[in-house]
Amino acid sequence: MQFSVRHALGSYNVYCERGALSHIGDHFALDRRVLIVTDTGVPAEYAKAVAKCCQTPTIVTVAQGEESKSLAGLELLCETMLKNDFTRSDCVVAVGGGVVGDLACFAASAYMRGIDFYNVPTTVLSAVDSSVGGKSGVNFNGVKNILGAFYQPKGVLFDADVLKTLPARQISAGLAEAIKMALTFDAPLFETFERGEVNDALYESLIFRAVQLKAAVVEKDEREGGLRKTLNFGHTFGHAVEAAGELGLLHHGECVALGMIPFCSEAVYKRLLPVLKRFDLPSAIPFDMERAFPYLTHDKKWGKGGVDCIFVREIGSFEIKKLTKDELLKTITDAKNRFI
Numbered sequence: 595m596q597f598s599v600r601h602a603l604g605s606y607n608v609y610c611e612r613g614a615l616s617h618i619g620d621h622f623a624l625d626r627r628v629l630i631v632t633d634t635g636v637p638a639e640y641a642k643a644v645a646k647c648c649q650t651p652t653i654v655t656v657a658q659g660e661e662s663k664s665l666a667g668l669e670l671l672c673e674t675m676l677k678n679d680f681t682r683s684d685c686v687v688a689v690g691g692g693v694v695g696d697l698a699c700f701a702a703s704a705y706m707r708g709i710d711f712y713n714v715p716t717t718v719l720s721a722v723d724s725s726v727g728g729k730s731g732v733n734f735n736g737v738k739n740i741l742g743a744f745y746q747p748k749g750v751l752f753d754a755d756v757l758k759t760l761p762a763r764q765i766s767a768g769l770a771e772a773i774k775m776a777l778t779f780d781a782p783l784f785e786t787f788e789r790g791e792v793n794d795a796l797y798e799s800l801i802f803r804a805v806q807l808k809a810a811v812v813e814k815d816e817r818e819g820g821l822r823k824t825l826n827f828g829h830t831f832g833h834a835v836e837a838a839g840e841l842g843l844l845h846h847g848e849c850v851a852l853g854m855i856p857f858c859s860e861a862v863y864k865r866l867l868p869v870l871k872r873f874d875l876p877s878a879i880p881f882d883m884e885r886a887f888p889y890l891t892h893d894k895k896w897g898k899g900g901v902d903c904i905f906v907r908e909i910g911s912f913e914i915k916k917l918t919k920d921e922l923l924k925t926i927t928d929a930k931n932r933f934i
């Protein structure tokens with residue numbers, strides 16, 4: 595399965611193909627110097643499989659975790675390219691989750707003012723969300739994603755065989771972003787979440803459809819001027835819950851799952867709750883929800899007069915409403931009984 599994503603400077607293909615890692619050279623131009631970036635949590639065999647398809651591969655393995663999305667990480671990648679005489683006609687391939695993807699893409703955007711970048715997402719979150727849309731970046735001075743660039747990949751390849759090694763909790767957390775896409779854009783996809791037999795083939799088809807939906811959004815709004823706001827569904831409160839919890843208590847996708855709960859109609863909530871439970875996503879906050887409130891206004895998306903919030907009254911559609919801080923707090927506290 596494949597589709598093409600258009601952007602201001604051209605287009606690229608997204609391939610969803612089981613077993614494709616071992617012949618990735620059929621899809622990507624790897625007959626050159628290739629910097630393969632991965633992390634210590636990603637099984638090394640994936641980067642090695644990609645390396646076998648490259649003319650001159652160099653693998654860099656950063657430490658797993660958000661800390662690697664740093665200027666030090668960027669420096670390591672650029673230093674490695676410089677030492678290995680990378681030119682503007684060489685390329686970078688990310689083999690990993692969103693951490694590796696964001697870091698490697700930023701390095702590709704900066705090295706010699708931009709060399710080709712390919713993304714091989716190995717988590718559900720990175721397949722569904724971060725692999726398309728062209729956002730790259732690192733954290734700096736304790737602020738997440740504060741340095742970065744919009745830089746489009748030359749290609750994206752998701753091989754669902756990588757799910758075999760991904761912890762179940764990571765799969766569920768990534769699927770929260772796919773549920774988000776279904777709720778806002780695709781009622782039949784949501785029905786598949788409700789009824790499809792849960793197995794690897796289902797995951798693969800949910801991921802493929804969700805990334806297609808995300809691609810359609812970013813095609814229409816490359817630089818986050820309008821429609822892309824919809825991708826923030828579940829994130830305003832989700833980010834606050836994520837910030838309020840101890841480090842590592844909840845995964846980002848789990849917080850998105852919780853964040854969607856107050857922002858839908860009662861009818862939608864009644865269908866969302868069983869889906870969250872079906873995919874082992876939380877529907878209760880593991881601490882007093884008030885603890886998250888101070889973090890609500892830290893959202894980068896706050897502007898004059900409030901923050902744009904996405905509401906889903908009917909599955910497959912959305913409304914955007916600007917809420918003041920008080921209105922936002924009321925929306926969340928009114929939904930307190932839903933967190934069960």
Ligand SMILES: NC(=O)c1ccc[n+]([C@@H]2O[C@H](COP(=O)([O-])OP(=O)(O)OC[C@H]3O[C@@H](n4cnc5c(N)ncnc54)[C@H](O)[C@@H]3O)[C@@H](O)[C@H]2O)c1
Nearest residue numbers: 635636658691692693716717719720723724729756759760
């Ligand atoms: N650029 C964007 O548009 C965008 C969108 C959403 C999120 N993000 C970023 O993505 C990052 C989160 O991404 P993530 O959830 O993929 O986390 P991650 O990259 O940290 O991966 C999660 C963990 O899974 C491990 N892992 C990856 N693939 C594996 C596999 N197949 N088998 C076993 N283990 C595997 C990793 O080593 C890591 O420990 C955050 O930094 C976030 O800011 C970016």
